[in-house]
Amino acid sequence: MGSIIFIVFGLVVLRVIATPFPKKVSYAGAQIWRTALRTPNDILLIKKLFENQDISIWNLSPKRADFLVLEDNKVKIHRQLSSRGLNHTVLILDVQRRVDALKTEPVLWDDNTLRQGHRLTWNRYPTLRIIEEYFNYVADTYPSICKLEKIGSSSENRSITMVGVSNGNPNNMGILVLSGLHAREWIGITSALYILNNIVTKFDQQPEYIKNKNWYFIPLLNPDGYEYSQTVNRLWRKNRRKFKRCYGVDINRNFGKDWAIDGITENHECKDAYAGPFAFSEPESAALRDVVTKAKGKLDALIDIHSYGQLILYPWSARPWHNPDMKVQKNAAEAMTQAIFDSTKNLYKSGETYHMVYPATGSALDWIYASGVTHAFAIETRDTGEHGFLISPHYIEPTGKELFIAVKQLAKVLGPKFVSRGKDYQAWF
Template sequence: MPFVKTYWIFFCVAIHVTSSQTNKDKVKYDGSQVWQVHLRGAEDMQYIQKLIDSQDVSIWSLTQTRADFLVRDQNKMKVYRRLVSRNLNHTVLILDVQRRIEINTRQVVPALWTENTLRVGHRLSWKKFPTLDIIEEFYNFLAEDYSSICKVQTIGYTAENRTIKMINITDGNPKNKIILITGGSHAREWVSVTSALYILNNIVTKFDTQSNYIKNKNWLIIPVMNPDGYAYTHTVDRLWRKNRRNFTRCNGVDINRNFDSDWGIVGITQSDECKVTYSGPYAFSERETKALRKLIGSLNWKPVALLDLHSYGNLILFPWSARTQATEDFDKHLEVAELMRSAIFKSSKENYTYGATYHKIYPATGTFLDWAYSEGVVHSYVIEIKDKGKLGFLIPPKEIEDTGKELFAAVRALAKYLNTHKRKTESDTEKKWF
């Protein structure tokens, strides 16, 4: 049984949603702000938890030393007074959340087909965040123009009957090591989607000029693991996180809390369906997590690596997420995380830090990261993409391309490492997963 420090029992990164969204009126955040507070210890952490539980704030990011949270206009004075009573100072990160949303989403309206896009065959660009329709166009383009190395596969269907698509890239060698990359598990984390798409685009469209350590891998890339939630952030609520499964009182499960890895720990696993980190009625209750489990089970060879992309925080994380002890591969994780951190810094001068999830940010149960590792994917990592809170989930479109470049630099570093390091024993390379 994993051991959990006492003060974490009171912790859960959660937002209370009072009711399910039953209409298509857009959720507005007029007058809302995002504040950042630096924490001095466990008592401050518990105090922030009280603000969350009272629905006075909605948490965006929480570590042992810092809390970023959204404050609604009507709660600002009350929250300010409560922070002062605790002798906690705050910094305003986003002055007007609704205005920032509007600035960013003006550029999300699908572009018209032009002579250039007609020639290319899709409207995806690195100048704006794409809708699902545009992402589908890009998938179709890849399937048609790069069919010799690229196959678009449906790995499952969502509660709203959308397809979960995976792009399988290979030079045809059945002995290639498999690397799995996922994005968009949390709907509001748009830059995780565009970063996965950027990596995908670079591998496929520039395949012939890639280094051998890229070409000799079998790449499985799922840019949008949560298409229902992602579509909802474009049409109704820009800051929605979960999937869109319907329950009695509220909608949605946090699919990155729904895997069968330390699921059900009292004080961490969230059992309230109206909380943003709701773990679901049971492990693997959701179609998205079932699709990943089925995918992994269908492979002849287990992936050697997983990169699960999220935002935000400039972090490279590895297991465990709900256990205090280090994994048996801790030294390997440190080595690879440092290589990825260095590659990112060389690419963009962005400074990422790294560590085990439990100790670096907060405990979380039922994560894809931990489940994949427990199933034998030794090199399992989460990358929490930039920034460090200045704009958080509302990173502007002008950052899409540079962010994609730095993430692809990390991917190259991982692939190169895997090319030069063998598994524990030679027999492992001949061992099927099932």
């Protein structure tokens, strides 16, 4: 709110100029389409439509594409698909109706939330404030095993928080659970919070292979984008850095491994997958870089949670060949998918990112793996396209349970650290 005072003929006239709030983005009439891809030329067509901003890709693999089509583009896109002999099915008939069903009204404090000390719940998506309250709650309630660390500030100066959980054993292996690089992937953020909550609040009940790890949770690396996705544009993906023409960098294209490979890197600031002006140009990616660099030799596994597709992925993301640890990663990923299936009968697939989805440069997954973390995985959570990014809060808890099963299986695969790190070793936090 700003004010300007005008003096007219000796009288003081107050003129109040209201600061405009961003208008909410409407997806009225927009739909989500799926088309099967048969040849490389089909993939090139989808890529061309995306580059021209005629569509927004939701999910892409060598065999099919899910994408958003705005009302005004339906006829044009249908014609271009038909010219190649491509049919499509409609996954979501009205995107805006789905968005409206996911309103995130603040949970009010009541006797129950006051008693438990926080307002986080598994039946609705949390606001940024509720997530921050929850971080403070676990740190205050479980100080013997839990500690908060501000690892950086976002483009709009919001805090980026890491929650450390440990029994204090200096020989523990370290597991980083990461999420929220992409703002619109709310189910990934709640899944990370669900895992954190189960480990912290039931620590004494956990098996030894959970308790003998140092856990590092960064459930929301992109707080600006998340806030914007809840208040202005539900399908916003990037951070909120301001450029001359547009806003935002895709944080998961901004890391230093295979950044800016010609032909598969987006260099235009207005595009959803814009990689940024240089590697680690963004405060969010730089904060994670500094955390991993500080943890050199103390970090043994990564789970980077995204949505959607029900996939467990491992490097490389931008290279078509195997990484040196592919067999180890393959075995661990298959163990995780099997553990999920045995418990829930829900099917997750696993494989190398480049071959399972699409080439992606500058990913956190590849950079963290290249930094020395052998067991590096990205998990794409529920679902397989029926809801996509607009998955109902009804699935928050079942999805969280599945991811916790996968993470527990990975911790079990890692086992204890039998080789001492040395008497001078201190826990990361």
